[in-house]
Amino acid sequence: xxWAAALVLPVFIALTGLALEQGFQAxxxxxxxxxxxxxxxxxxxxxxxxxxxxxIPRDLxxxxxxxxxxxxxxxxxxxxxxxxxxxxSALGQDVPFDATLTPGVRRFREGRGADGDAYLxxxxxxxxxxxxxxxxxxxxxxxxxxxxxxxxxxxxxxxxGWLGAMSLLLLVALLLALRWGLAPLRRVxxxxxxxxxxxxxxxxxxxxxxxxxxxxxxxxxxxxxxxREARLSNALADLAHSLKTPLAIMRxxxxxxxxxxRGQILAETRPGTTADTLAxxxxxxxxxxxxxxxxxxxxxxxxLAPPIPLAPAVERILAALTKxxxxxxxxxxxxxxxxxxxxxxxxxxxxxxxxxxxxxxKWCRTRVRVRARREGGLLVLTVEDDGPGIPAELxxxxxxxxxxxxxxxxxxxxxxxxxxxxxxxxxxxLTIDKSPLxxxxxxxxxxx
Numbered sequence: 001x002x003w004a005a006a007l008v009l010p011v012f013i014a015l016t017g018l019a020l021e022q023g024f025q026a027x028x029x030x031x032x033x034x035x036x037x038x039x040x041x042x043x044x045x046x047x048x049x050x051x052x053x054x055x056i057p058r059d060l061x062x063x064x065x066x067x068x069x070x071x072x073x074x075x076x077x078x079x080x081x082x083x084x085x086x087x088x089s090a091l092g093q094d095v096p097f098d099a100t101l102t103p104g105v106r107r108f109r110e111g112r113g114a115d116g117d118a119y120l121x122x123x124x125x126x127x128x129x130x131x132x133x134x135x136x137x138x139x140x141x142x143x144x145x146x147x148x149x150x151x152x153x154x155x156x157x158x159x160x161g162w163l164g165a166m167s168l169l170l171l172v173a174l175l176l177a178l179r180w181g182l183a184p185l186r187r188v189x190x191x192x193x194x195x196x197x198x199x200x201x202x203x204x205x206x207x208x209x210x211x212x213x214x215x216x217x218x219x220x221x222x223x224x225x226x227x228r229e230a231r232l233s234n235a236l237a238d239l240a241h242s243l244k245t246p247l248a249i250m251r252x253x254x255x256x257x258x259x260x261x262r263g264q265i266l267a268e269t270r271p272g273t274t275a276d277t278l279a280x281x282x283x284x285x286x287x288x289x290x291x292x293x294x295x296x297x298x299x300x301x302x303x304l305a306p307p308i309p310l311a312p313a314v315e316r317i318l319a320a321l322t323k324x325x326x327x328x329x330x331x332x333x334x335x336x337x338x339x340x341x342x343x344x345x346x347x348x349x350x351x352x353x354x355x356x357x358x359x360x361x362k363w364c365r366t367r368v369r370v371r372a373r374r375e376g377g378l379l380v381l382t383v384e385d386d387g388p389g390i391p392a393e394l395x396x397x398x399x400x401x402x403x404x405x406x407x408x409x410x411x412x413x414x415x416x417x418x419x420x421x422x423x424x425x426x427x428x429x430l431t432i433d434k435s436p437l438x439x440x441x442x443x444x445x446x447x448x
Contacts, residue, residue, distance in 0.1 A: 002175060005174050005175075009167055009170060013164070013166070013167040017159055020159055021155070024152070028148065032143060033120070036122035037122055047076070047139075049129075054076065054084055054128060054137060056085045064089060066088050066089065067089055069089065071089075071144040072143050073086075073087055073093060073095045076137055079135065080100075084137070094114040095113055095119060096112065097121065098121060098140040099140070100125075103126055103136055105123075106124050117145075118145040118146075120142065120143050123140040123141075124140075187207075188203065188207070188211065188218075191204065201222065202219045203222075306343070310381075311334075311340070313342075313346075313350060314336065318332050318370070321357055321358065325361050330361055330366060330367070331367050332368045333367070333368070334370050335370065337374060342379055344446070348422045348426070355415035355418060355419050356442055357383060358415065360383050360384070360385040364386055365387055367385065370383055371384075377427075378445045379446045379447075380444075382443045383444075384435035384436070386439045387440065389435070389438065395432040395433070423445055426446045430442070430444050
């Protein structure tokens with residue numbers, strides 16, 4: 001609005017100045033024409049006739065006619081255009097007088113002399129009775145336009161000087177009015193920023209009528225969002241808390257079975273049996289419960305946590321999924337850059353790896369490939385499979401909560417959304433593409 005005013009106001013002022021200048025110029029020219037016409041009438045009134053023709057007295061009422069180079073000049077011409085009288089002021093001047101005008105014709109025009117000077121010329125054709133024979137004469141009066149143009153120039157400088165000062169004052173007044181009028185909007189912006197930073201929970205203040213609908217709707221939206229967030233946080237906390245009791249019972253039952261059957265069954269049990277697998281999964285579920293409880297409390301990404309080696313986490317989840325899908329004989333390929341570590345919460349890393357590998361095992365035919373590299377300040381984890389893949393038109397929307405590529409396959413459609421949220425919390429992102437293996441290629445970037 002400020003720039004628009006700064007651009008429009010000078011144009012408006014310039015057009016106003018042009019209109020005033022044109023009006024002043026027309027008024028000044030009309031006044032000069034009226035004065036010249038009056039000088040013509042005075043000259044005709046002073047003229048007389050005798051036997052030799054028309055005579056003009058030496059001393060006229062207008063003194064400038066008698067002063068050489070005064071700027072006001074007069075001439076009387078006969079019907080043939082020959083001067084019969086010229087004012088002393090025109091001595092040595094090349095003035096473009098009207099020489100022959102038809103009796104009764106009056107004319108105003110602008111002409112130039114041989115030296116280039118401009119003149120406003122008034123001419124009047126008359127018929128003068130001298131004795132029994134009327135004679136035709138042309139009375140012509142001319143005025144130098146130098147004074148007229150100097151007057152216009154002075155008026156132009158004064159006009160645009162005042163208009164320029166007025167435009168500056170108007171612009172300052174407009175800016176002050178805009179600042180005063182838009183102050184409530186700035187206050188809204190400041191309060192929204194305070195809400196975003198957590199300094200306040202809603203918009204306050206007494207706003208003008210035009211903004212009350214906006215601020216009221218924003219407060220309603222903030223209240224609705226806070227209520228929804230509280231419900232989701234409570235639901236997640238309740239779910240995680242409700243899982244703790246069954247997990248404790250399972251852990252106790254496994255401990256009792258291990259104690260009771262130590263002499264007979266567990267003596268023959270090799271590492272990696274079902275009991276070991278169940279124990280490992282119980283530990284993992286317990287870790288997930290603790291992780292989700294922390295997320296429900298709004299814990300930020302632990303970017304200052306000690307580094308967590310990547311390879312053991314990937315291998316542990318791969319081992320569990322291989323046992324889960326033992327009937328399919330999935331071949332898993334690992335290509336991990338040595339020494340890679342993730343500086344963050346272990347639960348975040350396991351959530352990303354677990355969701356990506358679970359999807360790959362679910363959709364693959366026989367092959368899954370896991371690669372990890374460090375690129376700049378990011379840990380890039382790539383998981384591929386040789387399954388049916390994900391169509392390009394669906395890939396962009398699969399990372400939203402509830403989105404699923406195949407509704408006939410079990411799942412809730414939140415795994416990739418959770419992975420993307422974790423990646424974004426660590427300054428990265430999630431992309432989905434087609435794999436050279438023929439299936440999907442999902443790449444997670446995490447800040448390290």
